[in-house]
Amino acid sequence: MRFTKTTLSLGAVAASLATTLAFTPALASAQDAQSTEAAPLTYEERIARLEQELDTLKRQRELDQELATSAAAKTPVAVLDKKGLKFTSADGKYEFGINAQVNIDAHSWGDDGGSLQDEVVARLIRPTFTGKAGNASFRFTPELGGSSSASASIVDAYIEYKFVDSLQFRAGKFKSPLGLERLQADADVIWTERGHSTNLVPNRDVGYQAFGTFFDGALEYQVGLFNGSADGVNLNNDLDNHKDVAYRVFGGPFANSSVVWLQGLSIGYAGSDGQHIGNTTNTQLGSYRTPGQQVFFKYGTGVYSNGKETRSNPQASFYLNNFGILADYVTVKQDVKLGTKAAQLENKALDVSTSWVITGENVGFKGGVKPANDFNWKKGTWGAVELTARYGYTEIDKDAFTLGFASLTSSAQKATSTGFGVGWYWSENLKLIADWDQTEFEGGAVAGADRRKENFASGRIQFRY
Structure with a gap:
């Protein structure tokens, strides 16, 4: 009182x-x-x-x-606003927060010969619990939705300690510092599904990480020791005695420049090095998907990782007022084995995504678009509208097929996608998305012929709180 x-x-x-x-x-x-x-x-x-x-x-x-x-x-202070519910002690030393994200998607495939099922799915249902005690904090996010399984899983579960902005520590399960689009928050991604570059980086990993920022956030770094998740895998438990070292440096070299249009340019590099020793049961190899989340490449039966895996990930973004572009390129060198045959394969992926908010609001990597006026039928305000376009591909090392580690009759050697979309922001909390992606393949059908084109249309109603 x-x-x-x-x-x-x-x-x-x-x-x-x-x-x-x-x-x-x-x-x-x-x-x-x-x-x-x-x-x-x-x-x-x-x-x-x-x-x-x-x-x-x-x-x-x-x-x-x-x-x-x-x-x-x-007396503690309770704040309920567009970012969720947060309780804070009077001295500001302790906090506990609750927020959530819900994505309800519609998927449809055209000219697929009836092989793929159109569906409406609770693609993502994630409550998030956060807390702070002094300089220590935690985050816990379970996944209650998903198109492939109704069983719950853990997305993020980690603790942090902050000494200063330039030196912080994190331990638990979280995103390793690989893949610019993968590192973008799920609520901020402008597509219903991420692009090709995320095929070659982990989904989540378990480990330790030091990170921080310099120059008022203009430069950031991460370096960590992880169990070593395979490409695209949400890893819970370690599968061998080896670990991955992952690292990243990213920043805006012109953030303080007098040239305004250069201030929004950021570039960086990330990578990982480690040993992955799998077996025929736990192969420690990922499979690769199209933007429509259909598997187009997987290794043959009996193939498993057998040594060094190295990722290289140059990345960049550019944001100027209501225009944005994100570019992500990943290469993975992986030692594999099948019986007595062994080889080092190099797979590649690229994703370039652009956005243009035609109603004039600013766009950025974090936070999403904030409409100048929320959608209100009676007042005649319509929120914000964003047009999007992207291009990307995943290319498999040809030796994977010539040496017998995969088959061109069931897996494509390359998948190339082009997509267009529109996002309609009714408010900071409610967003509607409609996307269309076409993917063309090299190989992947009977006798090594090209697999049928994939035409994927998707829609989303997203609520973030």
Whole structure:
């Protein structure tokens, strides 16, 4: 509770004294009638007594205000807004927050010969719990949705400690620092499904990471030790005794430049090195998907990782007012084995994605588009509208097929996608997306012929809170 400070003006005190003095003769007569022995007070004594009583009242008011201030200092603050619900201790040392994201998607494939099923799916349902105690904090996010399984899984579960902005530590399950589009928050991705570059980086991994920022956030770094997740895999448990070292440096070299259009340019490089020793049961090899989430490449039966895996990931983004572009290129060198045959294969993926907010709002890597005016039918405001386009591909090392590690009759050697979309932001919390992607293949059908083109149309209603 809050109290408003009350002040006693000199005018009020004088008025009170005048009123009292006006009744002084009557008061004195009454006192004389009750006791003839009591000596009457002089005017000076009565004024002194009144001043004393006023001082007592003023001090009591001060004590009440001190008690109220003390109570307020111990009362936690609850804030409910567009970012969710957060409880904060009065001293700001402790926090606990709850927010959520829900994606309801519609998927449809054209000219697929009836082999793929059109569907409406709860693609993503994620409540997130965060907390802080001093410089230590945590994040826990389960996944309750998904198109492939109704079973729940853990997306993020980690703890952090912050010494200063430039030196922080994280431990648990989270995104390793690979893949620019993978690192973008799920609620901020402008497509219903991520592009080709995410094929060659982990989904989630378990490990330790040091990270931080310099120059007011213009430069960031991450370096960590991880169990070693295969491409596209959401890893929970380690599968061998080896670990991956992953690292990333990313920043805007012109962030403080006087040339405005250069300020939004950021470039960086990420990579990982490690040993992955699999077997025929736990191959530690990923399979690769189209934007429509259809597997177009997987290694043959009996093939498994058998040594060094190295990822290289140059990346860049550019944002200027209502225009943005994101570029992500990944190569993976992986030792594989099948029986007595062994080889090092190099797979590649590229994703270039652009966005243009035609209603004029700013676009960025974090936070999504914030409409200048929320959608309101009665007021005639329509939110923000964003047009998107992208190009990408995943290319498999030809030796994977010539040496027998995969078959061209069931896996494509290359998948190339072109996509267009529109995003309609009704508010910061509600977004509608409609996308179309066409993917062409090299190989992947009977006798090594090209697999049928994939025409994937998707829609999404996304709520973030």
